[in-house]
Amino acid sequence: MSNTPSDTTPAAPLAEHLHRPQIRNFQPTSFEKDGKSYVLLRDPSMLTEQQMAVMPQVLQLVLLFQGRETLDEIAAKTQAPMHLLQDLVTRMDEVGLIWGPRFEELERVARAKITAHGHFPISCSASLGKDAQTCAEQMDTWLSEMEDPEIEGTILGLVAPHLDYQRGWPGYAAAYRALKKDQKPDRVIILGTNHFGIGDGVVVSEFGFMTPLGKANADKTMLAFLEKTLGSKRIYADQIDHLGEHSVQMHIPWLQHFYGDVPLLAALIPNPLVPPVSDDDARATTAQFVEAVRTSLTEIGGRTLLIASSDLSHVGPQFGDQGQITDAAASEVEQMDRQRLAAYCNKDTTGFEAIFAKDQNRTRWCSVGNMLAAQAILRPENVDLIDYQQVRDPNGISLVSSAAIAFSS
Numbered sequence: 001m002s003n004t005p006s007d008t009t010p011a012a013p014l015a016e017h018l019h020r021p022q023i024r025n026f027q028p029t030s031f032e033k034d035g036k037s038y039v040l041l042r043d044p045s046m047l048t049e050q051q052m053a054v055m056p057q058v059l060q061l062v063l064l065f066q067g068r069e070t071l072d073e074i075a076a077k078t079q080a081p082m083h084l085l086q087d088l089v090t091r092m093d094e095v096g097l098i099w100g101p102r103f104e105e106l107e108r109v110a111r112a113k114i115t116a117h118g119h120f121p122i123s124c125s126a127s128l129g130k131d132a133q134t135c136a137e138q139m140d141t142w143l144s145e146m147e148d149p150e151i152e153g154t155i156l157g158l159v160a161p162h163l164d165y166q167r168g169w170p171g172y173a174a175a176y177r178a179l180k181k182d183q184k185p186d187r188v189i190i191l192g193t194n195h196f197g198i199g200d201g202v203v204v205s206e207f208g209f210m211t212p213l214g215k216a217n218a219d220k221t222m223l224a225f226l227e228k229t230l231g232s233k234r235i236y237a238d239q240i241d242h243l244g245e246h247s248v249q250m251h252i253p254w255l256q257h258f259y260g261d262v263p264l265l266a267a268l269i270p271n272p273l274v275p276p277v278s279d280d281d282a283r284a285t286t287a288q289f290v291e292a293v294r295t296s297l298t299e300i301g302g303r304t305l306l307i308a309s310s311d312l313s314h315v316g317p318q319f320g321d322q323g324q325i326t327d328a329a330a331s332e333v334e335q336m337d338r339q340r341l342a343a344y345c346n347k348d349t350t351g352f353e354a355i356f357a358k359d360q361n362r363t364r365w366c367s368v369g370n371m372l373a374a375q376a377i378l379r380p381e382n383v384d385l386i387d388y389q390q391v392r393d394p395n396g397i398s399l400v401s402s403a404a405i406a407f408s409s
Contacts (some may be wrong), residue, residue: 012069012133017100018089022067024097025196028059036048038371043096044196044256046123046244047106048136048407050095054088061088063097071232080200084287114243115209117214119208124246124251128165132213137256142173149178149386157306159371161402164245167391174387175404181307184303187219187263188255189293189377191370192309194268197241198277201283204235205242209249219263225296226265236284241268247309247367257306259301263294272353273361286369290376297377306407308374310367312337316398319364324396333363334390335403336383342364345383345405349375 027042031053038053043097054062061084064074071085090097096106114120125277129135160166160175204226208217226235242248248266255262269286270276272292276283284292313333316325323329343352347370356368375383387404 014086014090015093015100017140018049018071018093019096020067020070021089021092022066022099023062023065023092024099024103026097027196029152030056036131040159041095041097044244045096045107045240047096047103047110051093052097053094055296058088063094065089065092067099091145093376098202107124110243111240114207115239118215119210120205120242120249121243122210122212122260123249124164125211125249127189128253129212129257135212136257137252139173141227142169143177144176146170146173146387149174149384149406151178151382151386151406151408153307155179155183155406155408156380157407158310158406159191159253159308159310159374159403159405161389161404162250162310163311163400163402164366165250167400168389170251171402171404172254172387174259174329174389177179178260178386178404178406181258183303184259185262185305187222187265187304188268189222189304189306189310190248190251190255191306191373192245192266193211193367193370194241194266194270194309194368195245195247197238197245197268199238199241199268199283200270200274200278201238202239202270202286202289203241204284204289205239205248206232206236207239207242208264209242209252209266211249211253212254213253214254214261216256217261218262219265220335221263221292221300222265223295225300226292229234229292229295230288234282235267235285235289242266251307251309255305259261264321269373271366271369272372273356286373290373306374306378308367308370308405310371310402312340312365312367312403313363314366314398315363316393316396317397318393322339325392325399326396330390330392333399333401334388336363337403341385341388341403341405344371344375345382345385347375349382372400374407378407380409382406382408384408 029040039059041052075082093102094104106244142338156174210217384406390401392399
């Protein structure tokens with residue numbers, strides 16, 4: 001881990017792109033060491049194992065690196081010493097947190113490794129257990145604590161959370177308890193959320209994923225159809241986003257546990273409430289992706305299982321709200337969540353989306369896009385709410401809600 005900025009001027013001349021630095025998306029995480037407070041600037045793309053920490057007051061300088069002002073202008077505005085600013089951007093650049101040649105090189109190296117191996121490396125799913133047996137035992141334990149929801153008809157898909165397993169396991173288990181291990185699908189589609197990536201369209205992975213249970217292979221038949229219909233460049237351009245994205249990867253061990261090696265189509269669906277950066281048709285839209293998937297499933301045939309990896313509300317000081325989460329606040333969030341879920345389970349997707357547009361997604365549901373896409377692809381006869389959960393920080397700092405939902409015919 002990098003140290004906090006030093007008081008010495010960098011030995012090398014400042015690179016051109018650092019004179020007007022622009023930060024990439026990062027996750028700030030507070031921690032303490034030797035009685036001092038720091039903020040870890042984590043790159044969610046995981047392009048390098050190096051990480052950087054700064055003092056909390058330095059974070060305010062970091063947030064000014066938006067590509068609009070030069071270091072000279074920032075120094076004049078904040079009275080921060082120039083040598084500190086230069087040292088800060090140099091260190092951030094080294095770990096790939098600044099847009100520029102260093103980031104592009106780290107991305108190129110990461111792409112090359114993934115291409116050579118043919119799959120994304122194991123990451124967040126490693127928290128489930130050290131090996132396949134440990135993971136299987138843990139999932140069976142969680143599943144045994146949930147009742148069979150006894151969904152009538154054929155299960156077409158699920159909505160399930162993408163919280164970490166430690167907090168979110170009841171939601172995962174409630175959803176997957178609806179499945180039957182003797183009803184193996186011909187393929188699985190997982191629709192995720194692009195939390196921190198670059199892509200502003202649908203981001204498809206042409207590669208498989210490694211988990212503690214082994215490799216999950218990509219569905220080459222589906223991919224070939226999508227490549228022909230939508231174009232390889234449009235769907236794969238930003239697939240490096242899958243490297244650090246957890247929403248797809250958290251579900252793969254559950255599917256491996258139930259069905260073994262089933263061909264997988266993984267796609268990150270954009271937020272419909274946020275317009276694309278550029279309307280140049282260089283990326284596939286959700287509507288185009290949905291139409292292509294529906295057409296391909298008709299032509300290819302067989303049984304498909306779809307998973308919409310979705311968390312709901314994110315509220316509390318951790319997410320920018322004022323005041324701690326109280327029982328009354330949690331109750332209000334649940335009431336709003338259930339209103340939205342009622343529209344969704346009634347298949348009123350127009351009304352469902354309109355709620356978020358009207359209040360600007362007040363409680364920060366993070367997966368409206370893939371939930372809408374799931375119903376558009378499946379067109380289920382029934383949408384049943386199995387379970388609703390809230391995970392609250394004991395200090396009232398945050399609340400994240402989730403739901404388990406089954407689609408059936």
